Amino acid sequence: MGALGIIFADGKFDQLGDLVKVRTEASIPFGGRYRIIDFTLSNFVNSDITDVGVITKRNYQSLMDHIGSGKEWDLSRKNGGIVIFPPFGNYRNDTIYQNTIQALYGLIGFIKKSKEDNIILTDCDSVNLINYTDVLSTHDKNDADITIVYRNVKKDEVKSDYLVLGLDKDNVSSAQFGIKNDVSAISISTYIIKKELLIDLLEVAINKGATSFDQEVIVNNIGKLNIKGYLYDGVYLGFDSIKSYYENNMSLLNEDVRKEVFYSMPLYTKVRDSAPTKYGSKSKVENSFIADGCIIEGTVKNSVLFRGVRVEKDAVVENSILMQDTLVSQGVSLNAVITDKNVIISANQSLSGSKKLPYYIGKNVTI
Amino acid sequence: MKRSKKLIAMLLAGGQGSRLLSLTTKVAKPAVSFGGKYRIIDFPLSNCTNSKIDTVGVLTQYQPLILNEYIGSGTPWDLDRTYGGVHILPPYQAKDSSAWYLGTANAIYQNINFIKNYNPEHVLILSGDHIYKMDYYDMLNYHIEKGADCTIATLEVTMEEASRFGIMNTDKNMKIDEFEEKPKVPKNNQASMGIYIFKTDKLIEYLEADNELDTNHDFGKDIIPTMLKNGEKLFAYPFKGYWKDVGTIESLWLANMDLLGDKPRFDLYDKSWKIYSRITGFTPQYIGESSYVDNSLISGGCYINGKVINSVIGSNVVIKSGAVVENCVIFNNVVIENNAEVFYSILDEDVKVGSGAIVGEKNAGSKKITVVGREYEVGKNQVIKSGQNIEKEGK
Numbered sequence: 001m002g003a004l005g006i007i008f009a010d011g012k013f014d015q016l017g018d019l020v021k022v023r024t025e026a027s028i029p030f031g032g033r034y035r036i037i038d039f040t041l042s043n044f045v046n047s048d049i050t051d052v053g054v055i056t057k058r059n060y061q062s063l064m065d066h067i068g069s070g071k072e073w074d075l076s077r078k079n080g081g082i083v084i085f086p087p088f089g090n091y092r093n094d095t096i097y098q099n100t101i102q103a104l105y106g107l108i109g110f111i112k113k114s115k116e117d118n119i120i121l122t123d124c125d126s127v128n129l130i131n132y133t134d135v136l137s138t139h140d141k142n143d144a145d146i147t148i149v150y151r152n153v154k155k156d157e158v159k160s161d162y163l164v165l166g167l168d169k170d171n172v173s174s175a176q177f178g179i180k181n182d183v184s185a186i187s188i189s190t191y192i193i194k195k196e197l198l199i200d201l202l203e204v205a206i207n208k209g210a211t212s213f214d215q216e217v218i219v220n221n222i223g224k225l226n227i228k229g230y231l232y233d234g235v236y237l238g239f240d241s242i243k244s245y246y247e248n249n250m251s252l253l254n255e256d257v258r259k260e261v262f263y264s265m266p267l268y269t270k271v272r273d274s275a276p277t278k279y280g281s282k283s284k285v286e287n288s289f290i291a292d293g294c295i296i297e298g299t300v301k302n303s304v305l306f307r308g309v310r311v312e313k314d315a316v317v318e319n320s321i322l323m324q325d326t327l328v329s330q331g332v333s334l335n336a337v338i339t340d341k342n343v344i345i346s347a348n349q350s351l352s353g354s355k356k357l358p359y360y361i362g363k364n365v366t367i
Numbered sequence: 368m369k370r371s372k373k374l375i376a377m378l379l380a381g382g383q384g385s386r387l388l389s390l391t392t393k394v395a396k397p398a399v400s401f402g403g404k405y406r407i408i409d410f411p412l413s414n415c416t417n418s419k420i421d422t423v424g425v426l427t428q429y430q431p432l433i434l435n436e437y438i439g440s441g442t443p444w445d446l447d448r449t450y451g452g453v454h455i456l457p458p459y460q461a462k463d464s465s466a467w468y469l470g471t472a473n474a475i476y477q478n479i480n481f482i483k484n485y486n487p488e489h490v491l492i493l494s495g496d497h498i499y500k501m502d503y504y505d506m507l508n509y510h511i512e513k514g515a516d517c518t519i520a521t522l523e524v525t526m527e528e529a530s531r532f533g534i535m536n537t538d539k540n541m542k543i544d545e546f547e548e549k550p551k552v553p554k555n556n557q558a559s560m561g562i563y564i565f566k567t568d569k570l571i572e573y574l575e576a577d578n579e580l581d582t583n584h585d586f587g588k589d590i591i592p593t594m595l596k597n598g599e600k601l602f603a604y605p606f607k608g609y610w611k612d613v614g615t616i617e618s619l620w621l622a623n624m625d626l627l628g629d630k631p632r633f634d635l636y637d638k639s640w641k642i643y644s645r646i647t648g649f650t651p652q653y654i655g656e657s658s659y660v661d662n663s664l665i666s667g668g669c670y671i672n673g674k675v676i677n678s679v680i681g682s683n684v685v686i687k688s689g690a691v692v693e694n695c696v697i698f699n700n701v702v703i704e705n706n707a708e709v710f711y712s713i714l715d716e717d718v719k720v721g722s723g724a725i726v727g728e729k730n731a732g733s734k735k736i737t738v739v740g741r742e743y744e745v746g747k748n749q750v751i752k753s754g755q756n757i758e759k760e761g762k
Contacts, residue, residue, distance in 0.1 A: 032651030262650045273643050275635035276403040276666040277652065285660055291651040292667045
């Protein structure tokens with residue numbers, strides 16, 4: 001009982017600002033060396049889902065570079081494995097997808113070819129540890145047409161584009177955007193759909209000119225199809241703003257969060273041959289999460305450092321997230337700053353944001 | 368039609384390395400950890416990768432399991448190839464005979480068919496237990512330019528050390544006219560590094576001849592002297608750079624310390640010469656609030672909440688609060704409990720140090736390194752003095 005996995009690598013990109021200007025959502029760096037898609041792929045592989053398609057839209061070159069043949073996730077296979085779909089579908093003479101219906105329809109051949117009975121469709125905008133084996137077995141046991149994986153959030157956390165489910169035990173009786181109940185069941189945008197059903201629904205949708213997958217496939221079929229909800233209550237780190245990006249990374253300074261995120265089950269990512277991190281004789285590091293290949297000669301407190309970061313003498317980095325290969329020169333002082341890859345901060349400058357509004361410096365920028 | 372290779376490498380990784388005491392009870396010397404996340408064999412293998420040598424035979428014999436598993440199909444060193452790549456070559460049973468490798472030359476002799484399969488013009492012979500960076504293709508070009516039958520890489524050593532090495536005399540063209548293996552009174556300090564490039568047909572000729580004789584079947588003791596006597600063209604290739612034979616506890620510890628400091632003697636951060644390895648410590652390391660890290664290297668997956676000073680720490684090591692690790696080399700997966708103290712020691716993989724224990728002595732120095740073998744559990748408050756070699760009982 002397996003499934004074909006399909007990942008939307010670039011769903012809600014308009015909300016993440018500059019973080020996704022240069023990359024897909026799925027490529028968002030997290031936790032010192034990972035990207036969001038590493039968690040999605042690891043969840044699949046850990047549930048023996050090894051036939052995976054990735055739908056991309058913009059900036060997919062770095063994603064393709066990260067995934068390569070899929071070998072590091074054990075997804076370089078003779079049978080199945082991972083396929084990345086650039087955004088030119090076979091729909092209407094190879095134009096770029098305009099919406100999720102067209103994007104999915106572009107994969108109709110891939111879906112039809114699959115020998116699996118079920119398709120898992122998921123966004124790639126959160127770090128989570130969904131156990132797909134359990135979701136699939138529940139979906140099968142219920143003989144559900146569609147299973148929606150959801151999580152419970154408090155009323156004031158509901159945003160206008162969240163799909164809020166009304167549940168009667170595990171039957172989904174309603175689905176509306178942005179409704180605030182006391183405890184809201186929010187779709188994580190991870191769905192299990194019977195393959196044949198999905199194909200039929202897509203054919204109808206494409207002919208109608210429908211544009212929204214959520215609306216067309218999910219909302220319009222409430223009451224008509226057997227739609228079940230599956231509660232996911234494990235770790236969930238959603239990325240929908242610079243602030244959430246900051247908080248999610250900072251949460252890794254907490255031991256319990258680290259244990260859950262990194263040590264609950266095998267986690268796969270691309271390997272980069274870096275040397276062990278070097279701590280100089282005047283370095284001072286406290287409560288920080290540091291990837292390898294870093295050279296630290298200054299002070300680092302309450303921060304997350306990605307691979308290859310250099311913090312020179314007399315530099316002070318606090319409450320910050322420094323992405324890969326950032327250079328913090330001598331005498332620089334940083335507080336609540338997020339630096340994207342390859343940022344260079346020249347000597348003796350002082351930059352500060354606040355924890356609620358961290359100061360983000362874009363990829364390749366030199367200050 | 369097979370392409371024939373210009374150069375293939377044969378890497379001798381079969382030795383026991385008994386002077387590394389309990390560190391080599393269960394593993395061959397090239398598989399011993401170094402520089403935190405690496406193993407000694409990563410250095411010659413990475414030299415092959417960076418020198419663009421795509422075919423490497425690794426000759427194993429002593430305790431090969433961990434080494435074999437570590438090398439696997441060679442992917443980390445870019446040696447997982449369709450034609451060539453890395454191949455593990457253990458001693459094997461053939462139709463007419465079977466024998467353990469009797470010496471460095473005999474090991475190569477027993478693998479002549481592997482060499483002939485690639486039909487290379489030249490063969491590079493390396494050992495798997497030295498730490499250095501070298502572009503073997505530069506040595507090959509020198510070898511070809513000189514028209515040598517055999518080129519030996521040499522290093523200037525101190526006169527005190529010279530009697531440990533093969534020492535050679537050369538003329539002004541670097542042609543070797545005299546070779547003495549471990550001379551009691553060395554004539555000069557030009558030492559063999561145990562790195563040879565041979566013209567393949569000469570190598571095979573001399574290995575086959577040597578096999579018929581009752582010798583030590585050793586390159587330094589037999590093959591090289593015989594070639595010299597027969598007037599073959601042997602040249603010395605002077606190597607300038609860092610090179611360490613990490614065959615003793617003291618030299619292994621010192622070479623690890625050479626990685627530390629503002630200007631380390633051996634630079635692991637050299638972007639032009641990456642050292643590749645099979646990754647173990649995946650997750651970034653966490654440096655806690657009670658930690659104090661000074662002049663140290665720390666590998667992936669570690670949890671550090673104690674004091675780490677002048678030390679090299681492997682992957683997935685836990686050092687809890689109140690613990691002190693000073694002047695140490697700690698291999699992968701070691702756990703050091705609260706308030707334990709470890710000084711001037713090498714702790715092998717999976718060692719546990721109980722809370723309050725004291726291993727080694729604060730001012731022991733490099734000549735009295737304490738060695739604690741694989742999986743040994745140092746009890747709570749247990750004291751192990753400097754210079755000890757501790758090993759876990761049983762298999």
